[in-house]
Structures are given as C-alpha cells and as structure tokens.
Amino acid sequence: MEVAEQRGGGAEDQTPPAEENGNSSHTESDVTSCPAEATPEDFMEPGQSKEPVMPQKVESGPVVVQGNNRTLASEKLERVRKWSITTFKCTRQALSEKLGRGSRTVDLELEPRLELLKDDRQRYDHMTKLAQTMANQLAQFTVTQKTLGDVFTEFSVKTPSLHVEFGVNAEVLKFLSKSGENLTAAINTFTSDMNTLVNKTIEDTMTNVKQYEAARIEYDAYRVDLEELNLGPRDTSTLPKLEQAQKEFQSQREKYQKIRDDLSIKVKLLEENKVKVLHNQLWQLHGAVAAHCLSCHRFLEQNNQEASEQLRNPSADASSWLEES
Template identity: 60%
Template sequence: MDIWTPRGENCGECTRQIISEKLGRGSRTVDLELEAQIDILRDNKKKYENILKLAQTLSTQLFQMVHTQRQLGDAFADLSLKSLELHEEFGYNADTQKLLAKNGETLLGAINFFIASVNTLVNKTIEDTLMTVKQYESARIEYDAYRTDLEELNLGPRDANTLPKIEQSQHLFQAHKEKYDKMRNDVSIKLKFLEENKVNLFFTF
C-alpha cells in the first residue's frame, strides 16, 4: 500500500513514524481485509480505464460505419429512382442500409451511455474514493505515531514530570484513534457503494 505523508501540525511525529516503518522498526496498524479491498480497487481502476478506452474506440468506429451505411442507403435510393430496370433491387438495398443504420444508431446510443457511466465511475466516483483512501492512510500514520509515543512513555518512569506528558499523549492518541476509526469506516462505506454501483453498471451494458 502506498504511504501518504500527512500534512499539518503533526508532520514531525508522522515523519518519524514513516521512517521507522520504512526501516522495518516501527509497527503499523493493518486492516488486512480493508487494505486488500483498496488494492483491488486500484487494480480495477486500471482495468476500467482500459475498458473505457476500448469502448470509446468502438464508439468511434461504429459512428463511422453508421455514417457510411446512411450514405450507402442514400446512394442506393438515388439509383432506384434513376435506374428503372433495377428499381426494386436498388430500393431493397437502400431500405436494408437505412435499417442497418437505424439499428446502429440505437447501439451507438447504448455504447455512449455506457461510456458516460464508466467515465463517471472511473474519474469521479473511484477518484473520490481514492481521495478518501489517502485521508485514511494519513490518519493511520498519525494514529500509529501517537500510539507509539504513548507506548514509549508508558514504558518509562511515572513521576510528577512524566505524568502530565503521559496524560497529554493519551489524549492525543485517543483523538487520532477516533479520526482513524472514522476514516476507516468512511472508506468501507464508499467501497461498498462502489461495489453496488459496479454491479448495476456492468449489468446494463
């Protein structure tokens, strides 16, 4: 999972935590299930971007084909009026091409609706979720930084000088734990919403 450096007044604490984790010394809180879902989301985003690109290519090609079928239908219709000996044959071909063009327009409309939906999913809904993931990852680093501080203080002496520091550290730890729990819950909710959205989207294509 990527590590996002938090910004703000807690940068010093968090930087120490990040360095400690990278060196393999610091412990980090891990929600295996949630982090697996986040990894899947990032991988799926790349796959959806590829689907979007392919659907856009299909739309462009289909538009050109429908345009050509319309022109071909018009050409056959003109010939049916000017070639009396082949009036019926050219007329039949004209009707066939116009019908194909009409059906192609219906399919093109469905594909373009799908493209718009996938574009919204990838570039708005998933992006919004990934922004929440970044906030969650920052909150996790902050939480672990203050958890580590509190653990270190609790291992030391408890006297008139250290007790106020321990109490303040406990308060900061609790505040960041609540923030971490909230962001973890926010990510879980958005991932669940994405899953429901995805099923509805691809079912309709």
C-alpha cells in the first residue's frame, strides 16, 4: 500500500492535551444509605396476648453494592470516557485538516479511484434523469399520436372524398404510437436498471467510503498524538503515556488497514460489475431504438406504396360539379 502524508503550512500552534491513560488513579466512594425505618407489624392469633409488639431496632450502616453492578457501571463509564477522548481527537484532526495546518494520510492507489467513483455516480445519475425525462415525454407523444390517429380515422369514415388521405395518416400515426410505446418501455427498463446501479449498488459502496474516511481521520488523530509525544521529553511520567499511545496507534492502524483493504476489494468488484451492467443495458437500448426506427421506416414505405396505388385508381377520383354542369 502506497501511503503518503500531506502536511500543511506548519505545525499546530498549540500542543494538544495529553491523552489520559490507564495509569491515572480513579477513586470510588462507598455508597451509603440512610438508616432504614422499621414499621411495626402485629400478627394476632386467637388466644395470643394483645400486648403491643415492640419493633426490633435495625442496625443502620453502609449498603454494600454488589460486585456485578459496580463492574457494569465502571465499564459504562470507561466506554464513555474512551468515546469522549476519541471524539475530541477526531474533531481536532478534522478541523486542523480543513484549516490546512494538519497532516493527513493519503492512499495514492485507492483515493483516486474513489474520486473517480464519486464523479461517475454524479454523471450516471444525471444520465438516468435525462433518460427518464425522455421516456416521459415520449409516452405523452405516443398518446397524442394515437388520439390524432383516432380523429383521422373518424374523418376518413365521415369524408368519403378524403377517405384515402385520412386513412393513410391514421394508419401511420397509430403504428408510430404503438412502436413508440415499445421504445418507451425499453427506455424505462434502462432507467430502472440504472437507478439500481446508482442508488443501490454504488450507494452501498459510498457508505463504505464514509466509514473509510472516518477510520482514516481516527487513525491520523492517534498518529499525530504519538508523534507529539515522541517529540517531547521522556521521563518516568511520560513513558507510560508513550507506551499507551503506541498501543492505541497500532490498534487504530490495524483497523484502518482492514477497512482500507475491504473497500479496495469492493471498489474493484463494483468497477467490474458496472462495466457488465452498462454494456448490456446500452446495447439493449440501442437495439430498441434501432428496431423502432427500422420498423417505422418499413411501414412508411409500405404505406406510401399502398396509398399511391389507391390514388391511381380511377374509381377514387370524383368528378367536379363544374364538370357535371
């Protein structure tokens, strides 16, 4: 893995607070309770003396908390403490990177692929929206064609003198409308598969990219802390902190490398799957457009030939009323 570090204009002006470590002492105060109040209870049986029963005094003292409860509380407090420290370090690291004063780890192999993936996702999303707009407009156009074809058919019946002309146009519009519906269905299939690719497959990988970015910032935060401790003086008080920082840094490094390796494999598989999906969908769309154009061209040629034969038929020509007069 090729890793490079980019550093800003200079080191941070302030040294971050030293990280708390396990050697710091934590005192726990004993939990005490108020003296318990005893309530007299009379249990009278037949033949028993009715003299009031004096309640026995209960000795008061500290209430002992069970070990399990104390352990659970300590574990919760420890998790909250670690979470607070990690959050502070990550926030400080992110701000220093934005201000250009901090250093960050750059993966020269993976990050260019991630940038390309983000750019491709935006472009594919734009292309899918355009295809969906085209499908919607084509669907409206086919409805208008069919409606106009029905009107031409009606006029063909009601106007005998223009029966051929109205009939030819009616047949053409109805055929174009039917072929347009098939093309619209093909475009909708294309947009559906593209939506799956963009909004599910690629988006799932982008979620892993966000996790990778968070792990990278956390890794850099612990790395910067370790570097600052290494630059400082070493004595009996700082050596335990340095050892603890080294352990935490190694743990974060292993976590970062694991997420990085998993993401690299997932991006590679996504690139291969993306090529296969686009190859199939683009050829299917091309075939649908070609079939639409060819079928319309053939029908128009046949329709024009039939219309010409009908117009050349003498029975189709009606004599003018001027000629009759």
